[in-house]
Amino acid sequence: MNDVDDVNDVKGTDEAVIWSGQWVADRLGVGLEGDARLPELLGLALRRNPKRAHLLVSNVLGKHVPASPAAVYEAGAGLGRRVRALLGDADAARAVVLGYAETATGLGHAVADGLGLAPYLHSTRRAVPGVASVGGFEEEHSHATSHLLLPEDPAFFTGDGPLVLVDDEFSTGRTVLNTIAALHARFPRERYVVVALVDMRSDADRARLAEFAERLGARVELVALATGTVSLPEGVLELGRVLVARHEGEAPAPPRTPGGPGGLPPGKREGAGLGPVSRRDGERPPSTSPAVPTRVGLRWPAGLPDGGRHGFTPAHRARLEAALPGMAARIGEALPQGARRVLVLGTEELMYAPLRLARALENADAFEEVRFSTTTRSPVLPVDDPGYAIRSRLTFPAHDAPTDGPGDRYAYNVAGDGAGAGFDAVVAVVDSTADTPALHAPGGLLDRLAGHTRHVLLAVIPSYVPRRQVPPMPLPDPLRGPAFSSYEPEDVGWLLRDLSDMRLEAPTEEREEAIQSGGAHYAESLPVEYQPSEHYQALYRSALDASARRIALAVGTVTETVLAERSPRPVLVSLARAGTPVGVLMRRWARHAHGLDVPHYAVSIVRGKGIDPNALRWLAEHHDPADVVFVDGWTGKGAITRELAVTLEDFPGFDPRLAVLADPGHCVTTYGTRDDFLVPSACLNSTVSGLISRTVLRDDLVGPDDYHGAKFYRELAGADVSRAFVDTVAARFADPGLHDDVTRAAKELAAADRTPTWAxxxxxxxxxxxxxxxxxxxxxxxxxxxxxxxxxxxxxxxxxxxxxxxxxxxxxxxxxxxxxxxxxxxxxxxxxxxxxxxxxxxxxxxxxxxxxxxx
Structure with a gap:
């Protein structure tokens, strides 16, 4: 019996014979070609995506479709056994396994189990203080782009045994091949095995893999349950967009109360279509009081990792196996009598532990049916039709802020089928980091689940905190002018690493292609510094002359607001480099108006990576974090505002509220103005920012105990206007009437409703x-x-x-x-x-x- 037969045998034969991709196939002409078993493994759904209208939905992954825990686990473990047979016992004993977050975290773990005594790690989107990354990768067109590799053992990848990489599907292979290429540069080995539930590559993609392996000088092999391709008719993207738009515009179904009066008529169900956004996908409005679930004390073994985020060893597996029967029994005892259909629902990256708990509950034979699935960040169109893979969708706010900040999350196919059949009880499994007020709030996950089942249980697994790997190295003092930057040394201290001798610039078009294709993060290189024409410089000077007083007014207003509301002796920390001229000016206003000598530092923040943690560590060692005020030039859509707030959740004591000169994005509460006016320092690059480049974050240049890097362009000194800019604006501080205007503006701000609208x-x-x-x-x-x-x-x-x-x-x-x-x-x-x-x-x-x- 092969592995796919194992899966089919576990699933049984009493399920609907309608293919869950038929609805999409009939309307878009999309089809699966290849192994006859593909329709058993995959369904089809639609999503709003400019690249691909359809979505392959696995029936044995345990993500979007609730499935038998035995089928889900066996899909991965069976693949692991096939990898072991491919490698042979000697190589299998030396292999390590890497799974991809979020979809394949549980699948990869099951593959490692089937392989034997293989240590396992999965990528993660959750940065953990004290755990150094040994690498990471970007999925620029994913719903959350940044993945980290955070093994507790820094030597996880250093062996020469095979590396087994596990993803849910292998469509083009770009993610996996780029991962192999980068890891091979640091941890070379002779053999790689790529594992996926389905291999859906084109002939061109297969040729690319062969060429890649030849260039690498290593063996790259692939193991999958089934192989095929997706046939796409001409114009499928436009057809898909029209179809999604049509169904997103459907009116929401009326609300239903589980088991109570006023429910839906037969065949209708809450959450079955995408209605107006004010009703959140057609679901009932959130209750006025939070749902109160029944908590289950699992007695999770002390010190046992909750998953593979930091590595999971064979010894960990043995401890889990021994504890599973007792933990499943405690869940079973907490479930109500008469419950026949039970869903164990994991959350995002937390897939393996809930899967094993569900499998142990299934093995107890106390319930008619146990199913397993997890929540996800991926938005998919729901359609209530038996020939469509995503029958219903529950939407709720994120409750696990360290992973990717605010945003919606989803649970699919939890609300039952079109005939009204649902689950008698749902066991939600989260780690302690995700056990937040948002989880329990009205409209949160638990509240949404309570609208679709009589009983909600909550099981919390302690989030594993790795031992600090290496004592932190002493951090260097800030860099200052004239050795680094053209500002006066007292104006700003740069918490950066000097990379001035490195060649980091790339042509604009080449750099753009690498960024957008996912080939590089924007912080890995620098743009070529723009050298303005005389005409352009004249425009800059004219803009500065025209706006100097307006900037001075905004500087005074935001500084007075900081002094009144944040700290009487603030520590200004500007976000390099656009925020640095503003920080210098705020420091000068505090000295001019109040005689205060305010410290000012510049630090790096990178979208998708966060603020420099070593800079925060230095600040905490030398100042009270409560006095630190982060400063930037202006807000756009608010991405950096969000990035700052998310990062600082891991650094208690720092205030995440950003102070800016201008807030046209309506993202912050501390600002000088909300007008979108020209701040002349935006016209230039380094020549108005102390001759400092954009910040750089690249593993081969910035180590775990280094600040983020930047360059000092000494060669541009002849074009530098950094001091002239701040001197020109600061000279207007003494203008007649300016102090009165600042006082008036600050009072108006203090009385105004400054709640961010994120407009x-x-x-x-x-x-x-x-x-x-x-x-x-x-x-x-x-x-x-x-x-x-x-x-x-x-x-x-x-x-x-x-x-x-x-x-x-x-x-x-x-x-x-x-x-x-x-x-x-x-x-x-x-x-x-x-x-x-x-x-x-x-x-x-x-x-x-x-x-x-x-x-």
Whole structure:
């Protein structure tokens, strides 16, 4: 009996014979070609995605479709046994296994079990203080892009035995091949085995793997349950968009109360379609009080990892095996009498432990049916039809902030089928990091589950905290001018590593292609520094003359707000480098108006990576974190505001509220103005920011005890206006009436409702869809961000508010120089918006949407 037969045997023969991909196949003409078993393993669904209209939905993964725990576990373990047979006992004993978050964390673990005594690690999106990353990779077109490799044992990858990489499906192979290439550069080995439930590559993708292995000088083999391809008719993307839009516009079904009066008529069910967003996918409104689940004390073994985030050894597996019967018995005792159908629901990366608990519960034979699935961050269209893989969708806010910050999460096929059959009880399994107030709040996961089952149980597994691997090295003191930067040494201390001798610049187009294709993170290289023409420099000087007093007013207002509301003796920490001129000016205002000598440092923050943890460690060692005020130049859509808030959750004591000169995105509560006006320092690059480059974060340059890096462009000293900029603005502090204007503006702010509305984020999402970009990272709102696009990226077009005046003169000049059209539009909430050219996204990613690279 082969592994697929094992799976089918566990599933039984009493399930519906309708293929759960028929609905999509009939409407889009999409089909599966290859092994006859593919329809047993896969269904089809739709999602809003510019690259691929359809989604392959596995019936044996335990992610979107509740499935028999035995079938899910056997799918992975059977693949592991096949890998062991392929490798032979000697190589199998030396192998290590790597699974991909979030989908394949449980699958990879089961593969490791089937392989034998193989240690296991899965990638993660959750940064853990004190655990150094040995690498990571980007999925630029995933719903959460950044993956880290955080083994507790830094030597996890250092052996020469085979590396087994496990993903749920192998569509083009870009993610896996890029992972192998980068790991091979640091931890070379002779043999790699790629494992997937299904291999859906094209002939060209297969040829690419063969060429890749030859260039690498290593064996790269593949093991899968089934092989085939997806046939796509011409125009399928447009057909899919129309179909998704049509079903997203359907009215939501009326609410139902499980088992109570006023329920849905037969064949209708809450959450079966995507209705207006105000009703959250057609679900009932959240209750006015939070759901109160029954907590189950598992008695999880002390010190046993909750999964493979930091590594899971054969010894860990033995401890888990011994404890599983007792933990399953405690769940069984907590379940109500008469419960026949039970769902064990894991959460995102936490798949393996809930799967094993569900399998042990299934083995007890106390229930008619036990099923297993997990929540996910991936949005998929639900359609209540037996020939469609995703019958229902529950939407709830994220409750696991350290993974990826705020946002919606989903649980699929939990609400039962169209005939009304659902689960009598749901056991939600989370780790302690995710046991947050948001989990229990109205509208949270537990509350959503309570709307679809009579009984909700909650089992919490302690989040494993690895031992600190290496005592932290002493951190160097900040860099200061004139050795590093052209500012006065007292104006700012740079918590950065000096990379001035490194060649890090790349041509703009080449860099853009690498970023958008997933071949590189934007912080791994530097753009070539733009050298402005005399005409452009004249525009800059004119803009500075015209706006110096306005900037001085905003500087005074935000500084007075900080002194009144945050700390009487703040420690200013600017986000390098756009925030640094603002930090210098705020320091000078505090000295001018109050005689205060305020410390000011500059640190690095990188989208998708967070703020420099070593810089935070230095600040905590030398200052009270409660006094630290993070400073930036302006807000756009608020991505950095969110990044800062998420990062600081792991660093207690620091206040995550960002102070900015201008907040056109309505993202913060501490600002000088919310007008989208030209801050002249946005017109230039290093020559207005102390001759410092953008910050750089790359594993081969920045070690675990290093600050993020940057370059000092000493050679540009002749064009430097950094001191002239701050001197010009600071000179206006003494203007007649300015102090009175600052006092008035600060009082008005203190009395105003400054609650962030995130209007900028909403506008960016709308623009992204209207212009067919479908990636908010390619939409840069506001005059400052638009200028950056024109200076450092590959711009597509500029949207300008109709009638915008001299504030956009330099934008129009840059656009003309680069041949970029400027389109005047009505109703723009910013003075302008820059759109990055999406052509690289279209040409450089494969059908699986997983173009990625290991850092």
């Amino acid at each position: 900028g984020w909403a506008a960016v999402e709308r623009i992204s869809e209207e212009y067919g970009i479908h990636d908010v990272n390619l939409v840069k709102p506001g005059v400052g961000e638009t200028t950056r696009v024109l200076l450092r990226r590959v711009p597509w077009k500029v949207l300008a508010a109709r009638g915008a005046g001299a504030d956009l003169d330099h934008v129009r000049l840059l656009a003309e120089q680069r041949g970029v059209p400027v389109e005047e539009v009505d109703g723009l909430p910013y003075s302008c918006v820059g759109l990055i050219h999406p052509r690289y996204t279209r040409c450089a990613t494969g059908a699986d949407g997983k173009a990625a690279t290991v850092r």
